[in-house]
Amino acid sequence: MSTGFFDGISKVTYEGPESSNPLAYRHYNPDEVVMGKRMEDHLRFAVAYWHSFAxxxxxxxxxxxxxxxxxPQDDMGRARIKADVAFEMFxxxxxxxxxxxxxxLxxxxxxxxxxxxxxxxxxxxLGQMMETSKTKLLWGTANMFSHRRWMSGASTNPDPDVFAFAAATVKGCLDATHKLGGQNYVLWGGREGYETLxxxxxxxxxxxxxxxxxMVVDYKHKIGFKGAILVEPKPQEPSKHQYDYDAATCIGxxxxxxxxxxxxxNLEQGHAILAGHSFEHEIAVAAAEGMLGSIDMNRNDYQxxxxTDQFPNNVPEVAVAYYHILKAGGLGLGGTNFDAKLRRQSLDAEDLIAGHVGGMDICARGLKAAAAMLEDGGLxxxxxxxxxxxKTSSAKDLLNSDLASIxxxxxxxxxxxxxKSGRQEILENYVNRFV
Amino acid sequence: MSTGFFDGISKVTYEGPESSNPLAYRHYNPDEVVMGKRMEDHLRFAVAYWHSFAxxxxxxxxxxxxxxxxxPQDDMGRARIKADVAFEMFxxxxxxxxxxxxxxLxxxxxxxxxxxxxxxxxxxxLGQMMETSKTKLLWGTANMFSHRRWMSGASTNPDPDVFAFAAATVKGCLDATHKLGGQNYVLWGGREGYETLxxxxxxxxxxxxxxxxxMVVDYKHKIGFKGAILVEPKPQEPSKHQYDYDAATCIGxxxxxxxxxxxxxNLEQGHAILAGHSFEHEIAVAAAEGMLGSIDMNRNDYQxxxxTDQFPNNVPEVAVAYYHILKAGGLGLGGTNFDAKLRRQSLDAEDLIAGHVGGMDICARGLKAAAAMLEDGGLxxxxxxxxxxxKTSSAKDLLNSDLASIxxxxxxxxxxxxxKSGRQEILENYVNRFV
Amino acid sequence: MSTGFFDGISKVTYEGPESSNPLAYRHYNPDEVVMGKRMEDHLRFAVAYWHSFAxxxxxxxxxxxxxxxxxPQDDMGRARIKADVAFEMFxxxxxxxxxxxxxxLxxxxxxxxxxxxxxxxxxxxLGQMMETSKTKLLWGTANMFSHRRWMSGASTNPDPDVFAFAAATVKGCLDATHKLGGQNYVLWGGREGYETLxxxxxxxxxxxxxxxxxMVVDYKHKIGFKGAILVEPKPQEPSKHQYDYDAATCIGxxxxxxxxxxxxxNLEQGHAILAGHSFEHEIAVAAAEGMLGSIDMNRNDYQxxxxTDQFPNNVPEVAVAYYHILKAGGLGLGGTNFDAKLRRQSLDAEDLIAGHVGGMDICARGLKAAAAMLEDGGLxxxxxxxxxxxKTSSAKDLLNSDLASIxxxxxxxxxxxxxKSGRQEILENYVNRFV
Amino acid sequence: MSTGFFDGISKVTYEGPESSNPLAYRHYNPDEVVMGKRMEDHLRFAVAYWHSFAxxxxxxxxxxxxxxxxxPQDDMGRARIKADVAFEMFxxxxxxxxxxxxxxLxxxxxxxxxxxxxxxxxxxxLGQMMETSKTKLLWGTANMFSHRRWMSGASTNPDPDVFAFAAATVKGCLDATHKLGGQNYVLWGGREGYETLxxxxxxxxxxxxxxxxxMVVDYKHKIGFKGAILVEPKPQEPSKHQYDYDAATCIGxxxxxxxxxxxxxNLEQGHAILAGHSFEHEIAVAAAEGMLGSIDMNRNDYQxxxxTDQFPNNVPEVAVAYYHILKAGGLGLGGTNFDAKLRRQSLDAEDLIAGHVGGMDICARGLKAAAAMLEDGGLxxxxxxxxxxxKTSSAKDLLNSDLASIxxxxxxxxxxxxxKSGRQEILENYVNRFV
Ligand SMILES: [Co+2]
Ligand SMILES: [Co+2]
Ligand SMILES: [Co+2]
Ligand SMILES: [Co+2]
Ligand SMILES: [Co+2]
Ligand SMILES: [Co+2]
Ligand SMILES: [Co+2]
Ligand SMILES: [Co+2]
Structure with a gap:
């Protein structure tokens, strides 16, 4: 039984690039096969409950x-209505x-x-609703940054009681994620950092x-959770400095x-930009270490x-990101989450659907362009x-040599x-043949 | 015999805070003892040959x-004149x-x-001049970024011949540093990065x-060089991305x-700022890992x-930097190098002296303020x-526990x-009592 | 009768630089005469009701x-308690x-x-309390950015009804400011801008x-309000682009x-920085046009x-700002407002007092240094x-000439x-003799 | 007679989107009519002599x-060879x-x-070569920033002799521009600003x-130069602050x-970004004042x-820029200049051609998308x-009213x-149907 929140909005379906229906997919065609795999299985789109509903x-x-x-979100009854609406949107x-x-939740x-x-x-x-829904849980996580108890950090709090509260909370969230068949568990340490040294x-x-x-890793093994544990880099905000600054810092x-x-x-485009990097840089760094888990495909305004956690809207940028993902073997158990919120003036239910539809279409175009580049092989x-x-043996010898011999x-x-020329413009032009 | 370049400029001496002589030290008093050590031995100032003379x-x-x-700097004869002038300035x-x-050189x-x-x-x-000079070599390094052969990197060049040329060059520079009694050897990888992925x-x-x-480390041991090998983080410029992005990235x-x-x-204030960090952050990160080697005390314009490689001129900022250095046990074999250049419009020999005098005085004030804070103990x-x-045993037990028990x-x-209050304003006010 | 909120905190008085009392003025001495005027009359400090109490x-x-x-701030009775506490703090x-x-309010x-x-x-x-308080109203303003009605702008809203609501609101606020003897009226257009073109x-x-x-200017004259109308530049946040970007944009x-x-x-240091300028730049631009009204002396974190709206804490920066203010003839009917909020972790009443005390002391030191530089005359x-x-007549002729003659x-x-040398380092060293 | 510099490179022609020839136009088809005008006449591409040849x-x-x-570029004979090569490239x-x-030159x-x-x-x-070339002069300008005489500014120099030298120089350059039939004259004040206040x-x-x-305007009229005088905003670099900061500052x-x-x-995309704006923002600001003259279509790296003065390579960004240009009536006597340099590692003649070909194709795609959006009319x-x-009369009355009446x-x-919803996501999705 519908909540009525989306009244007048039908299921979004693929209508092809010529469609001018604002609530149709023009590029995302879940069953279309790209490089031997269905688009749905490549992209593994996820809706973020927080930005969309909380x-x-x-x-x-x-x-x-x-x-x-x-x-107001202060009542378990309304929490259920929220869940009903969420699954309607899924x-x-x-x-x-x-x-x-x-x-x-x-x-x-x-x-x-x-x-x-x-x-x-x-x-x-949620579990009951998932029984009749196709939509699965990509990942769960604990919000250990909004309530005032977390103001000075969770696991990094000067007060051991907060550390304990945090540990208890993550156990609860990991248990719930496991119960719902979640495929990953994420930690974003928004307040794991400092305001002043x-x-x-x-x-x-x-x-x-x-x-x-x-401890989180140990507990995951103890309960047999097969999903990946992911940390999400971000340089700052809300903290002045966040310890999980960027991919390289997290890996270190x-x-x-x-x-x-x-x-x-779990890499987010917007966080890459806040840290002074391109998104493809963060992906390439993680991929070079075999540590690419999942992505939050939401952009930051460059100015x-x-x-700003905006839905992606730039195909050339998204294409290069998926290029590095495909090169690294794809997202595996990870997915393409939209940690994206509507603009504050986008008040309507239709805006909420449109934001996701546009984002998914951008990603679909990006994926197809990335696949085409890989298949063409030019890069x-x-x-x-x-x-x-x-590749020469003398070059390999060089790496095994020493300064004096060299x-x-x-x-x-x-x-x-x-x-020799680095040919950057020629390579950029090449990419523009595909995007 | 003087080159005449500094004609009319006398040796700069300590005249105390009331002096209005623009070419006197008002705070830097080499023999003054701070926390049991001479200021000269704390600060270990170094002049950078490149910015000052090249x-x-x-x-x-x-x-x-x-x-x-x-x-023009294309002649060995004039290279000797440059060296003569340099030692006059020292x-x-x-x-x-x-x-x-x-x-x-x-x-x-x-x-x-x-x-x-x-x-x-x-x-x-140089070695001959050092025999009669008090000025020693803090560190030597190889410029592997200016000549066109390095345009695509030195050790990270796609061409193995450049790797070989780089290895040969570092051997030469490390040998020369060792010959001159250098106390450290630095590598800054300005082109070790990329323009485009x-x-x-x-x-x-x-x-x-x-x-x-x-290989550099192996060779250092082979020749018995006792100084430290240092890498200098910088996020970008000249490269779009430099691999030695910041302290955390280098440590990883x-x-x-x-x-x-x-x-x-080897940490530089200006590079910290370009990477989105405060200088004290970079120092604290290195210190927490025991990897603080030396500093380049030149600031970046915040806008x-x-x-911009400017001489330091803000005592409160410098004081907090030295506070973290003193807390970490001081600079050891490192020093306070000025990787600072005059503004392009500062044409005169007097400007060159004044830039250093001002920078040294700022550092001296910062050091004394830092020492006073440490001695007072408030922070x-x-x-x-x-x-x-x-510190409680229950808190220590917590760290040895597991999620379920917690x-x-x-x-x-x-x-x-x-x-509990983080008291940031009170702590900031405290610092302002000393700077 | 005290509300008890500040129990245990006495009136803050001047105790001189040697005091280690964290809640004493060490530099701000209201009656001390600087360049012929009392410090209180130079600085004209103001507390911002919003950040401190709302x-x-x-x-x-x-x-x-x-x-x-x-x-919760949803009740007129508690609004009166808030006012009582505010006047206790003043x-x-x-x-x-x-x-x-x-x-x-x-x-x-x-x-x-x-x-x-x-x-x-x-x-x-408030008027009743002001009868027995020394604290006067520096300026009033209308908040036309928080309520959802303003989400797309106030005077720049696509909906004329919002323009009308805004006009009605400013009339009410200007009337109230006039009633309370306010010395200025400020407009900050937080949502006068756009999210997307x-x-x-x-x-x-x-x-x-x-x-x-x-219309605001006309109404001011109509009611005989003698204070200045001020606009406050800020480049962005909450808007992606705010029309009052910086001083030059506002003046244009x-x-x-x-x-x-x-x-x-009304210039704010933090907004200068967000716009890519130093604070002294914004002051100099306004002063060159005779449009310097008042200042919000709260800094932005550079990273x-x-x-971030933090209390000022860097004397050298503040000194240069007051130097340009004094050169321009001082703040006139304007003042030094702290549009500054405590850090979110600074929970205690003591923090609220300490934030202001520290900020006021920093400004007092800055003012004294600026005055000393002006009196010395070196710059x-x-x-x-x-x-x-x-100054030569031939140079003046040049300006009245034409390209062909020249x-x-x-x-x-x-x-x-x-x-000729620009002598920047020498001038920076000169400033450091005073700060 | 060919200089041989471009040996092996044929004239670049339009081959259509399916071409994989790296040195063909895939989108730029000069004679193709877009909104009633030939593409060549819309875009009016110009090559910048400095970045490409100097x-x-x-x-x-x-x-x-x-x-x-x-x-080396120190000889008039080689200056002629450079000109020969330039016209070969045109x-x-x-x-x-x-x-x-x-x-x-x-x-x-x-x-x-x-x-x-x-x-x-x-x-x-040059004039002789132009007689047989189709390539005309879009604009000339004086370089009053590279030689050391300009280090402290040209027209804003503290030394009146430099002002005079600048005036004499601009007269010479404006005369030469006029002689060659230049359609505009540009002033970019790279050193008209300051290093320190x-x-x-x-x-x-x-x-x-x-x-x-x-004076420049007067002289233009005196000699009957019909082209526009343009100033080019840039916020900084080489100066710490440049007076022509951005479009709004210049207009003021x-x-x-x-x-x-x-x-x-004359607006440049890269300069917009350095000033904290999107390119379309700068265009919209200039267009709203009727002051849009010409564009430098070269991007800045966002990190x-x-x-960085790179060739454009992002169609969605370029499309929105041309959308605002077309809305404002097009470029008129202005054009699309590439103030773009090759990456430093792009050593070959082929790179120089490829950079321009790619940039021109990106602009052509952007123009066509912009035109399609305008013709569709959705925005x-x-x-x-x-x-x-x-549009209502009551709203118009409102603007003619006063605060009290309102x-x-x-x-x-x-x-x-x-x-009401601002519908940003829906509008962004709309744009993505065309780019
Ligand atoms: Co985010
Ligand atoms: Co995220
Ligand atoms: Co540097
Ligand atoms: Co350095
Ligand atoms: Co502010
Ligand atoms: Co303010
Ligand atoms: Co440029
Ligand atoms: Co340009």
Whole structure:
């Protein structure tokens, strides 16, 4: 029985590029086969429960703009209405996955026991709905940044009681994720960082964060959770500095605490940009280490210095991102989550559908362009040619040599390399043939 | 015999804070004892040969503005005049150290054999001058970014011949540094990065860079060089992305290639800012890992997106940096290098002296303020108090526990932490009592 | 009768630089005479009602952290308690001024008539308290950005009804400001801008904003309000682009609509930084046009891309700002407002006092340093010398000449200028003698 | 007779989107009619002489990488070879326009008389080549930023002799532009700004700049030059602050000095980004004032804080820019200049051609998408609908009313506007149907 929230909006279907129906897929065709796999299985789209259903349209200078039947969000009854609407939207969009924080699903209760009990109650309710829905859980996570108890961090809090509360919370969320068949579990440490070094013992906090993450990994194995544990880099906001700054920083952290074989990354385009990187850079860094887990495909406005979490809308950028993903073997158990919120002025149910439809279509175009480039092979051929010198045995010997021997060789052979063009414009033009 | 370049400028001496002599130290008093050590021994100032003597005042939109007796810099004779002037300046400033790249000291020759021979010639000449000078070598380094052969990287070049040329070059520079009693050897990888991922195999390039650095470490041990090997982080410029992005990235890289016990960091304030960090952040990150090597105490303009390499001029900022350095045990064999250039319009010999005098005075004030804060103990006391919960045995047990046990404990004990003020403004006010 | 909120906190008094009392002024001594005027009369400090009393500690990733007796802020009775506490703080700090938005003072009522009636009620109450308080009103303003009705702008809204609601609101706020003897009236157009050009008619919106501001000026004259009308530049946030981007943009806008003689600027340090400028730049731009009105002396974190609104804490920066203010003749009817909020973790009443005390002390040090530089005259002398060429009659003739005559003169006289040093480092060192 | 520089490279022709020839136009088809006009006449492409022929591949950390037959550029004979090669490239690309600075065309001579004589000599030579070439002069300009005489500004220099030298130089360049039938004359004030406010009289410098520009306008009229005078905004680099910061700042400046009817803007995408704006923002600002003159269609890397001057490569971005240009009536006498340089590693003649071909194709795709959107009318219809309230007579009355009357009306009518969706995602999806 419909909640009526989406009244007048039909299921979104593929109508092809010529369609001018604003609520149709023009490029996302789930069953279309790209490089031997269905598009749905490549992209593994997920809706983020928080931005779509729990965020009320506030920003630092203004309050709620949206009006929804499940507001105010302080009641378990309305939490169920919210869930009903969410699954209606999953069905309208035909998305295979969704994601949640505990705090999105039901109101914060102010104490752990009630937080746990209500989480169990609402996830049981979700579980019932999932029995008749195609939409599965891509990942669950704990919101350990909104309530005031987390203001100085969760696992990195100066107060051990907060560490304990955090550990108890993650156990609850990981259990619930496992119960619902979640395919990954994510940790984003929005307050694991600092506002000022003046009151912060950075080394001790990092050690606690490392220990905490190890416990999460241990518990995952203990309960037989087969999904991946993912951390999500972001440089700052809400913290002045967040420890999981970017992919390279996270990887260094994981290696320090011996977790590089256990934990992967959930990369977000907007966070890449806030950290001073392109999204493809973050993907390439993770891929080079075999640590690419999943992506949040939401962009940041290039002129804004905060996390705007917008739906993607630039095919050339998205295409290059999927190019690196496909090169790395695809998303595996990960997916393409939209950690994207509507603009605060986009008040209507139709806007919520349109945001997702547009984002999914952009990704579909990007994926197809990326696949076409890989199949054409132009970039890979150019790369092979550029590094071909390293295939020779003398080059391999070089890597196994030492400074003194190399200097002697350079002197005796008069090695004096001549630069070769990097051909950047030609390669950029090549990409533009496909996007 | 004087070159005459500094005619009319006397040796700079300490005259105390009331002096209005623009070419006197008002705060830097080498023999003054701070926390049990002479200021000179704390700060270990170094002049950078390149910016002071080799940079001609050009920028991306304009050419040479300076006029110097040793221009044009294409001749070994004038390279000696440049060295003479440099040592005159070291003497005028009474600095204990200087630093160089090979390319600063003598003209690039266009081939390795001549590069090596002229480097030996000019460093022999420097060695002679050092016999009668108090000024020692803080570090040497190889310029592997200016000549066109390095345009696509040195150790990360797609062409193995460039890797070989780079290895040969570093051997030469490390030998010369060792010959001159250098206390460290630095690698800054300005072109170890990429302009576009489209033509770059990031994983292979990082492996080559790791291998290269290992060879440098091996060679250092082979020749008995006792100084530290340092890498200098910078996020970008000239590259779009530089692999040694920031302290955390470098540390992760070093750990991956097993070099975390062998290599430390040379941190620059301006590069911290370009990477989105405060300088004290970078110092704290390095210190927490025991990898603080040396510093380049030159600031970046906060409104400019490129490396402005200006002399420091903000005492509160410098004080917090030295606070973290003193907390970490000081600079050890490292020092305070000014990788700082005059503004392009500062044409005169007097400007060159004044830039250094001002920078040294700022550092001296910062050091004294930092020492006073440490001796007063207010920040450390506040830190101890804030983290005191972690001193209890129950907190220590927590770290050795597991998620399930912790959740049980949170439930049974009804743990529900209450936030405590972080007191940031009070701590900031405290600092302002000292700066 | 005290509300008890500040129990245990005494009036803050001047104790001199040696005091270690965290709640004493160490530099701000209201009656101390600087350049012939009392410090209080130079600085004209104001407390911002909103950040100090209405902001609850939320940020985009978390809710309320503060707990205050006047929460929840939905009741006129608690609005009076808030006012009582505010005046207690003004008294404790001994500040001469405060500032408000209508929405800070009493809860939004959801319709205009009740908004107006409750504003009159609460400002009458403030008026009563001001009879026995030394603290006067520096400026009032209307919050036309928080409620959802303003989401698409106030005077620039596509809906004329919002324009009308805005006009009615400003009339009410200007009347209330006038009633309370306010010395200025400020407009900050947080939502006068756009989220996307795709749905925006920029030209029409600017015309509406110009017309709106003209009405405000007309009404001011009609009611005999003698204070200045000020607009406050900010580049963005909450909008993607705000029309009042920076000082130069505002001045251009005012000139276009013929308001350059009627409206001045309220400049904020943090907004300068977000716009890519130093604070002294914005002051110098406004001063060069005679449009410097008042300042919001709250800084932005240099590594954060959003408006952090922190209390000032860097004397060298503040000193240069006051130097330009003093050169321009001082703040006149304007003042030094702290549009500054506590960090979200600074929960205690003591933090609120300490934030202001620290900020005021920093400003006092900055003012004294600026005055000392002006009295010493070193910077002005250097400026005079640098531009002395323009004092000659031939230089003045040049400005009244034309290209052809000038070219003829350059050819005939062989004019070939030689660069002179800009002496930037020497001037920076000079400033550091005073800060 | 060919110089041989482009040996092996044929004339670039339109081959259609399916072509995989890297040196063919796939989208730029000069004679194709778009909205009633030939593409060539819409886009009016221009090659920039400086980046293509005078820039040698240097950057702040490295020297020349390119090797060209006309190097070293210190000889009038080689200046002619450079011109020959330039016209060969114009012919290969089939571009209708080019642009130059005086300093690109021939070597700086060190004094004005010789600068003028050699400029006349080389522009006579260009004039001869133009007789048989289709390529016309879009604009000329004076390089008043590279030589050391300009280090402290041209028209804003503290030394009146530099002002005079600048005036004489612009006269020479404007004469030469006029002689060659140039359609515009551009001023970019790279050093019209400051490095530090400490040595700068900002108000006086702006007055001088205003006066200088008035002289240029007067001289244009005197000689009957029918082209437009354009200024090009850029926020900084090489200066710390450049007076022509962005479009709004320039427009405010022009209005102050009474030049708003005489001078228009040359807008560059990269400079928009450095100033914190999107390119379409700058275009919309200029268009709203009727001051859109011409564009430099070269992008900035979003992660670099300096002017990267890259060829455009993102169709969605370019399309929105041309959308605003077409809405404003097109480029008129202006054009699409590529103020774009090859990447420093792009050494080959083929790279130079490919950069332009790719950029031209991107622009052609963008133009066609923009035209399709305008013809479809979806965005304009949405805009009309959103602002339809302002078409009513009551809304028009509102703008002619006053605050008191409006407040009375709001009270009596109980005006209480209800927000309507801004539909941003829907509009963004709409655009993505066309790009
Ligand atoms: Co985000
Ligand atoms: Co995310
Ligand atoms: Co640097
Ligand atoms: Co450095
Ligand atoms: Co602010
Ligand atoms: Co403000
Ligand atoms: Co540019
Ligand atoms: Co340009």
């Amino acid at each position: 965020w009320e349209g506030g920003d630092p200078f203004g309050g709620q703009t949206f009006e929804r039947p499940w507001y 069905d309208i969009l035909n998305v295979p996955f969704f994601c949640w924080h505990d705090a999105d 039901r109101p914060e209760q102010g104490n752990f026991a009630d937080n746990l009990a209500t989480l169990e109650e609402i996830t049981d309710y 003046l009151n912060t013992d950075l080394g001790q906090e990092l050690d606690h964060m490392g220990r905490f993450l190890s 952290f994981l290696r320090k605490y011996g977790l590089e074989g256990e934990v992967k990354l 804004s210095g905060w996390d 890979e051929d150019a790369l092979k040619e550029r590094y071909s010198g390293w 200097q002697a060789k350079v002197l005796s052979e008069g090695i004096n390399p001549a630069p | 940079w001609e005042g050009g920028d991306p939109f304009g050419g040479q503005t300076f006029e110097r007796p040793w221009y 003497d005028i400033l009474n600095v204990p150290f200087f630093c160089w790249h090979d390319a600063d 003598r003209p690039e020759q266009g081939n390795f054999a001549d590069n090596l021979a002229t480097l030996e010639e000019i460093t022999d000449y 489209l033509n770059t195999d990031l994983g292979q390039e990082l492996d080559h860079m790791g291998r290269f650095l290992s 890289f070093l750990r991956k290639y097993g070099l975390e016990g062998e290599v430390k960091l 400019s997106g490129w490396d 450390e006391d506040a830190l101890k108090e804030r983290y005191s919960g972690w 959740q049980a404990k949170v439930l049974s004990e009804g743990i529900n932490p209450a936030p | 902001w609850e500690g939320g940020d985009p990733f978390g809710g309320q952290t503060f707990e205050r007796p006047w929460y 008294d404790i700090l001994n500040v001469p001024f405060f500032c408000w938005h209508d929405a800070d 009493r809860p939004e009522q959801g319709n205009f008539a009740d908004n107006l009636a409750t504003l009159e009620e609460i400002t009458d109450y 795709l749905n925006t008619d920029l030209g029409q919106e600017l015309d509406h904003m110009g017309r709106f501001l003209s 806008f005012l000139r276009k609509y013929g308001l350059e003689g009627e409206v001045k600027l 954060s891309g959003w408006d 002005e002398d250097a400026l005079k010398e640098r531009y002395s060429g323009w 070219q003829a003169k350059v050819l005939s006289e062989g004019i070939n200028p030689a660069p | 820039w040698e591949g240097g950057d702040p950390f490295g020297g020349q990488t390119f090797e060209r037959p006309w190097y 012919d290969i690309l089939n571009v209708p326009f080019f642009c130059w600075h005086d300093a690109d 021939r070597p700086e001579q060190g004094n004005f008389a010789d600068n003028l004589a050699t400029l006349e000599e080389i522009t006579d030579y 400490l040595n700068t009289d900002l108000g006086q410098e702006l007055d001088h700049m205003g006066r200088f520009l008035s 400046f022009l209005r102050k000095y009474g030049l708003e009817g005489e001078v228009k803007l 670099s804080g300096w002017d 304009e219809d949405a805009l009309k609908e959103r602002y339809s309230g302002w 407040q009375a009306k709001v009270l009596s009518e109980g005006i209480n506007p209800a927000p």
